[in-house]
Amino acid sequence: MSAYDELMAFQRETEALGQIAGRLGWDQETMMPRGAAEQRGDEMAAMEGVLHARRTDPRIGEWLEKAVAADEVAAAHLRHIRRSYARSVKVPAALAQEIARVTSVAQGIWAEARAKEDVPGFLPILAEVVRLRQREAECLAQGGDPYDALMDDYEPGANAAVIGAMFDRMRPRLVALREKVLGAARQPVAVQGSFGAEAQMRMARDLATAFGYDWNRGRLDLAVHPFSSGSADDVRITTRVVETEPFNCFYSTIHEVGHACYELGIDPDYRLTPLGNGVSMGVHESQSRIYENQLGRSRAFTGWMFSQMRERFGEFGIGSAEAFYASVNRVTPGYIRTEADEVQYNLHIMMRFDLERDLIKGKLAVRDLEEAWNARFLSDFGVAVDRPSHGLLQDVHWSCGLFGYFPTYSLGNVYAGCLHRALREDVPGLDEALAKGDAAPATGWLRERLQRHGGLRTPRETVAHACGFEPDEGPLLDYLEAKFGAIYGL
Amino acid sequence: MSAYDELMAFQRETEALGQIAGRLGWDQETMMPRGAAEQRGDEMAAMEGVLHARRTDPRIGEWLEKAVAADEVAAAHLRHIRRSYARSVKVPAALAQEIARVTSVAQGIWAEARAKEDVPGFLPILAEVVRLRQREAECLAQGGDPYDALMDDYEPGANAAVIGAMFDRMRPRLVALREKVLGAARQPVAVQGSFGAEAQMRMARDLATAFGYDWNRGRLDLAVHPFSSGSADDVRITTRVVETEPFNCFYSTIHEVGHACYELGIDPDYRLTPLGNGVSMGVHESQSRIYENQLGRSRAFTGWMFSQMRERFGEFGIGSAEAFYASVNRVTPGYIRTEADEVQYNLHIMMRFDLERDLIKGKLAVRDLEEAWNARFLSDFGVAVDRPSHGLLQDVHWSCGLFGYFPTYSLGNVYAGCLHRALREDVPGLDEALAKGDAAPATGWLRERLQRHGGLRTPRETVAHACGFEPDEGPLLDYLEAKFGAIYGL
Numbered sequence: 001m002s003a004y005d006e007l008m009a010f011q012r013e014t015e016a017l018g019q020i021a022g023r024l025g026w027d028q029e030t031m032m033p034r035g036a037a038e039q040r041g042d043e044m045a046a047m048e049g050v051l052h053a054r055r056t057d058p059r060i061g062e063w064l065e066k067a068v069a070a071d072e073v074a075a076a077h078l079r080h081i082r083r084s085y086a087r088s089v090k091v092p093a094a095l096a097q098e099i100a101r102v103t104s105v106a107q108g109i110w111a112e113a114r115a116k117e118d119v120p121g122f123l124p125i126l127a128e129v130v131r132l133r134q135r136e137a138e139c140l141a142q143g144g145d146p147y148d149a150l151m152d153d154y155e156p157g158a159n160a161a162v163i164g165a166m167f168d169r170m171r172p173r174l175v176a177l178r179e180k181v182l183g184a185a186r187q188p189v190a191v192q193g194s195f196g197a198e199a200q201m202r203m204a205r206d207l208a209t210a211f212g213y214d215w216n217r218g219r220l221d222l223a224v225h226p227f228s229s230g231s232a233d234d235v236r237i238t239t240r241v242v243e244t245e246p247f248n249c250f251y252s253t254i255h256e257v258g259h260a261c262y263e264l265g266i267d268p269d270y271r272l273t274p275l276g277n278g279v280s281m282g283v284h285e286s287q288s289r290i291y292e293n294q295l296g297r298s299r300a301f302t303g304w305m306f307s308q309m310r311e312r313f314g315e316f317g318i319g320s321a322e323a324f325y326a327s328v329n330r331v332t333p334g335y336i337r338t339e340a341d342e343v344q345y346n347l348h349i350m351m352r353f354d355l356e357r358d359l360i361k362g363k364l365a366v367r368d369l370e371e372a373w374n375a376r377f378l379s380d381f382g383v384a385v386d387r388p389s390h391g392l393l394q395d396v397h398w399s400c401g402l403f404g405y406f407p408t409y410s411l412g413n414v415y416a417g418c419l420h421r422a423l424r425e426d427v428p429g430l431d432e433a434l435a436k437g438d439a440a441p442a443t444g445w446l447r448e449r450l451q452r453h454g455g456l457r458t459p460r461e462t463v464a465h466a467c468g469f470e471p472d473e474g475p476l477l478d479y480l481e482a483k484f485g486a487i488y489g490l
Numbered sequence: 491m492s493a494y495d496e497l498m499a500f501q502r503e504t505e506a507l508g509q510i511a512g513r514l515g516w517d518q519e520t521m522m523p524r525g526a527a528e529q530r531g532d533e534m535a536a537m538e539g540v541l542h543a544r545r546t547d548p549r550i551g552e553w554l555e556k557a558v559a560a561d562e563v564a565a566a567h568l569r570h571i572r573r574s575y576a577r578s579v580k581v582p583a584a585l586a587q588e589i590a591r592v593t594s595v596a597q598g599i600w601a602e603a604r605a606k607e608d609v610p611g612f613l614p615i616l617a618e619v620v621r622l623r624q625r626e627a628e629c630l631a632q633g634g635d636p637y638d639a640l641m642d643d644y645e646p647g648a649n650a651a652v653i654g655a656m657f658d659r660m661r662p663r664l665v666a667l668r669e670k671v672l673g674a675a676r677q678p679v680a681v682q683g684s685f686g687a688e689a690q691m692r693m694a695r696d697l698a699t700a701f702g703y704d705w706n707r708g709r710l711d712l713a714v715h716p717f718s719s720g721s722a723d724d725v726r727i728t729t730r731v732v733e734t735e736p737f738n739c740f741y742s743t744i745h746e747v748g749h750a751c752y753e754l755g756i757d758p759d760y761r762l763t764p765l766g767n768g769v770s771m772g773v774h775e776s777q778s779r780i781y782e783n784q785l786g787r788s789r790a791f792t793g794w795m796f797s798q799m800r801e802r803f804g805e806f807g808i809g810s811a812e813a814f815y816a817s818v819n820r821v822t823p824g825y826i827r828t829e830a831d832e833v834q835y836n837l838h839i840m841m842r843f844d845l846e847r848d849l850i851k852g853k854l855a856v857r858d859l860e861e862a863w864n865a866r867f868l869s870d871f872g873v874a875v876d877r878p879s880h881g882l883l884q885d886v887h888w889s890c891g892l893f894g895y896f897p898t899y900s901l902g903n904v905y906a907g908c909l910h911r912a913l914r915e916d917v918p919g920l921d922e923a924l925a926k927g928d929a930a931p932a933t934g935w936l937r938e939r940l941q942r943h944g945g946l947r948t949p950r951e952t953v954a955h956a957c958g959f960e961p962d963e964g965p966l967l968d969y970l971e972a973k974f975g976a977i978y979g980l
Contacts, residue, residue: 016536019529023517024510031521035706036724039509042762046506050540216525234526272532 003066014054015272021047026229030221037108041101048100055088076456080274090139099132103401110399111224119388127366129401147360151404154281163407167350173477178343181331184488188326192317195246204253211257212443214264225396226252228259232271235260251292258291265451280459285412294420295442299325300434326487333383335390351376352406360403415463417476422467493556504544505762511537516719520711527598531591538590545578566946570764580629589622593891600889609860609878617856623891637850641894644771653897657840663967668833671821674978678816682807685736694743701747702933704754715886716742718749722761725750741782748781755941770949775902784910785932789815790924816977823873825880841866842896850893905953907966912957
């Protein structure tokens, strides 16, 4: 066996073990008995110990020295492995294991604190998570910016300066649009009534099918926080149900289907290799967001959804497909990021980006976080946070130690804007299909142009390759102004 | 750190990883999407590679040389680790991984073949499993008996000669009892009607609660083959539902609760250590069988069940608690081991014991297995097998590579007979509690006398310690003759 072949055989096993760790995470959020939380922390720590030992195995260094890339695919494999190896050897095994153990336990504490609106019950473990990730960031940054070092995990090539500049360009146009929209004379109405949990789940399944989710390689369950998990032939999604808010369940589902279809759509030749996962969180989010928003909240698709909902749920206070489209895209003041409309969503991210950078850099103490959150929310959204589950307890991310992750959501929106522009130019007749509940022409284009390539190119190159142009925030902002201008008669 | 402490820290992580592997097995049977079967095989193989590398880590040998046991518990830990290490180093890593991969895939093929009554679809993978386990048995036996070497995994201290002699003593009394019972003038009647799946599951949950299952550390799901899985704080059970056969679901549930309560009842100090699991499959089965049969099928407990079923399901063709007790314990010709009555159950095991020994020793080829099964079934049970799912496709075990496992079921029955004799002597008033649906006096005695000790003693010592006498088949056979003599008026 050549050094390259030996390296790849070793790597395939590591990827398989990574899948197992991911499946444990899924289990923890969906199936695990509550009393198993402490033990699960020990299990996750043991698994992280195994993964860390493999990622830092000195043989990788030796194989990398000798390995020769025969083609573009092999070169991409080596690039990923080199990157992962260089990163992993910087972090001591004991620290990596401690992070796995503590974040596993912290998620359970967060869920309980959120249910009980109990900020003091959450802050001690959050402080521990922040402290551990700060230490990891120091190891990774080696004198450089610690927040950038963490962000690089989720979005190779991105950094706070680039993201900050992008946010500076986006904010004025988004704030101006929000002001016009909220002040418009024409205001869409909300759906009314109660929507049974089982009927919502049936509809969610049909929506997943409409967007091409492969049920033979996945499943849909309930969880506190919707997510997608796994790669290749086992990619599972979760959603949640609130009886008075059907769009919460439906659009969470379509969003996670976007993530899942990305993983499921990757070239089967890349299964259990470094190319066999979505290339970055930003590109991942571009798929979930284009499925959810540019396609799922389009005039054409919502027309089909309207007829489906009338059939299944009867009257719910909305009389026409046009009014339904406006309702689905209603812009209102709200606390929750995952339920935010397209106009305000990125403003939520900008706020988290600033807060979490300050946390990691030690400029903001965990004990002052609630005050900082609430002050910033009032200033950015003009509303006072009324309870912690509407404030800093709303997201699972920080309990998982995901600092540097939030900005990839906005990057995903920006990429989705670019992909949508290219998709519309390339695929005529898209709306005719969407109006029949058929997203296949769109999802087929995305699979062919972007999804199937997995980790072959860098994140930016992946999007640029699919679009045929260099991505920036322009297309997203143009799309938002046009769409919401029309809905609100601006 | 002392050598002992280092060894135990290492062992704790291995135990945690073993729990993960077990949970993957649970997931595969309950939650996994069908299309993930191939990938799961790769994942299981990677996990087995990790576990095998840890179990054969040369540092274990060094630690074992230096380690000093401070007390009885430490001595038991060292005994378990020494045994596991000696076993593991005999099997090449590649073989261990191949067995994990192939048996993972084989379970899916078995389930499909069973559903389609497709023996030819199953035999090729079974032949592969047999071949791999034969090779493993050769490595383990080192010139000794290969079947004994496999059995030793499930029941340390047992061997085919001991089991065979026990079966020779049991068979005449069981066959004689069966003959009298089947020829008796008084014959119990079966329940009639259809029992809704959801109502069965609700009743199953209540039965699990009655037997003390800790829902905070477990859960109940549906699977093709009922099983219990996991240790310490995460012990999950499965059952199955057939609408015309409620006892199938109810007694499968109580059986698995017995297994689960054993794991859940072990001293928390032994969590994630070699003592933190049931000590052997035979002792495990003694718990599931005494819960299911001596307690669950007792006159007292079935009286409570009868009133519960009348409340929940209305009329089902049985008019009194006495007739219900007889019905629950009805002896009839039947194909399926897991549904067999207490009189015939061990005859099923004797047949599998002989067939699987011949398979492993190469005296019986997989291609001849169906013929051999059917001929033996006709001879032992007087009935011709009418379809493969009633014949050699009925059990998952061989697809999992579990050769040498079946005899532990009979050993479990024998141990349950002994434990039941001791329990009745020690705990007066048992029936008064059981008649109210309260199994706590019995389960409390079992937890205190047996379950909490985990792997502290050898399997036989564990049972002898609990009973206060050396176990043999006498108490079981006496119990069966008395119970069925009374039911059938012999």
